[in-house]
Amino acid sequence: MTALPEIGTLMVxxxxxxxxxxxxxxxxxxxxxxxxxxxxxxxxxxxxxRPATPAERLSSGTARANARSRGEAL
Structure with a gap:
């Protein structure tokens, strides 16, 4: 069985x-x-x-920040 990640962990x-x-x-x-x-x-x-790589985490963070700046993210 695969170990469960913590809630909020970025996964791909x-x-x-x-x-x-x-x-x-x-x-x-x-x-x-x-x-x-x-x-x-x-x-x-x-x-x-699988867990997100550091590059994927950075890219996701940037996408979220951009969406927030446009008023799109929760």
């Missing part, structure tokens, strides 16, 4: 073209991820998810 879902999301918890056999810039959570199979 390879089954969704390397989409980055925050780990939100477990839903049955799936992990719930939430888009960094806000939006609807999605479920991913744990075997398709």
């Amino acid at each position: 879902d390879a089954s969704r073209r390397d989409r980055v999301g925050e780990f939100r918890g477990v839903a049955g056999p799936y992990w719930s991820l939430r888009p960094v810039c806000g939006g609807q959570e999605w479920e991913a199979a744990p075997e398709n998810v």
Whole structure:
């Protein structure tokens, strides 16, 4: 079994073209991820998810800051 990441950890879902999301918890056999810039959570199979690299975390942070400056992020 794959160890659970901490809530809020940035993860990459390879089954969704390397989409980055925050780990939100477990839903049955799936992990719930939430888009960094806000939006609807999605479920991913744990075997398709990996921790975000430092570059992916930086890119996600920049995207969130840009969205907030445009009034788009929650």
